[in-house]
Amino acid sequence: MKILFIPEPKKEETSERSPQMIKVLKRKHEVVFLKPEEYWIKKRSFWPLRAWERFHINKKLIEEGKKMDGIDLVFCRDYTFALPGSRIARHLRKPCVWDSEGSMKAFWEDHHKYPTQVLPWLPAEKWLSKRVNYMITVTERDRRGHIEQGMDPNRIHIIPICVRSELFSQKTKEEARQALQLASHETFFLFFSNFNYLPNRMAINFLNEKVAPHLPGKLLLCGQGNLPKKLHPKIEYLGFLPLQKLYDLIRASDVCLSPIWEANGTLTKVLDMLGHGAATVITPAGQKGVRGLQDGVHALVAQDKEDFIYKTLLLAKNPTLQSKLKKSGPEVVQKNHEWKLYENQLLTLVESFGNNGH
Known part of the structure; x- marks a missing residue:
């Protein structure tokens, strides 16, 4: 089967979902791309300019996609690319799959935050749910959100966010610190993310203003x-x-932090932290997408910002609790969020999508 995957991901190695999906699909199918991700998304600061530019980019790429030969299935990452992808698939008379990493409706109902950014997308999500043929999403909560938006329950399937433990750093804490030239006896906390994403910027501001002054390291x-x-x-x-x-830096750190209070789906960074056996402090937004994660067993879950500061300091000063979390954290990832658990399911679903047509 020949699959058109939109967009072509960036070249660097990453634990993000789409590149790992592509690796699985390539084992049995030919995967082709229309344009790199950088071509589709232009970084305009003023949103009307972004919208205008996106419209014209999509229009041009839809015309290019319509000319592609031998495509059996169009596979789109999130709603940004499912919008033009569904148009291409309809012209080619082939099925379109939307891989949704989270429902906007579920996000809005859970948080009621960022109305100017979220509310305009709800009608678009509803419109798009009726124009793609199949959907894959990451949690049962997101599945329900998409069904409420009009997606046929029989055409939406769950494959959770996953990681590959074989890519994890195999260094000890001491070896990782030596490789990164970090002091051997200093206490290190870690937060990593894409800071262009609003909840991550809010997390940075919180860490900078409220958490950092109290840290013993x-x-x-x-x-x-x-x-x-x-x-x-x-x-x-x-x-x-x-x-x-x-990954070496996660190994080298004493405590990993993820103060993300509003999020769709599952936070990959939380899986990376837990999978490496890092002693981690997260929020309910980080907990909800990780199957089987229990507060105090696999990570500490802070209920509010004051609690986050308290639990960060508690964990930093408690080596026994750190050791407990470092042993149990990888277990929940290995049991529920390893790619090898879902690779055959993904291949079976994609083959059924192609065979059933549009």
Whole structure:
């Protein structure tokens, strides 16, 4: 089967969902791309310009997609690419699959935050749910949200966010610190993310203003995007790191932090932290997408911002609790969020989508 995957992901190694899906699909099928991700998304600061530019980019790419030969299935990452992808699939008279990493309706009902950014997308999500043929999403909560938006329950399936433990760093904490040239006896906290995403920027501001002043050590930040103009002296920004260096950094850290209060689906960073056996403090938003995760067993789950500060300091000062979480964290990932558990399911679903047509 020949699958058109939209968009072509970035080239660097990553634990993100789409590149890992593509690796699985390529084992049995030919996978082709229309354009790289960078071509589809232009970074305009003023949203009307972004919308205008996106319309014209999509229009051009739809015309290119209509000319592609031998396509059996159009596979789209999230709603941004499912909008033009569904048009291409309809012209080619082939089925379209939307891989949704989270329902906007579920997000709005759970949080009622960011109305100017979320509410305009609800009608688009509803419209799109009726124009794709099949959907894959990541949690039962997101599945219900999409069904409420009009998606046929028989055409929506769940494959959770997953990681590959074989890619994890195999270094000990001491070896990782030596490789990264970090002090052997200092206490290190870690947060990593894409800082262009609003909830992540809010997390950075919270860590910078409220958490860092209390830390008995240094907070390491890595990722790319907009940072506060002035970082607290206890924060060190390391920039964007390749995947293996990031994984070494997780190994080298004493406590990992994820103060994300509003999120869709599952946070991959939480799986990376837990999978490495990191002692981790998260929020209910980080907990909800991880199957079987229990507060105090696999990670500490803070219920509000004051609780987050309290549990961060509690974990930093309690080596026994750190050791407990480091042993149990990987178990929940290995049991429920390893790619090898779902690879055959993905291949079976995709083959059924192609065979059943549109």
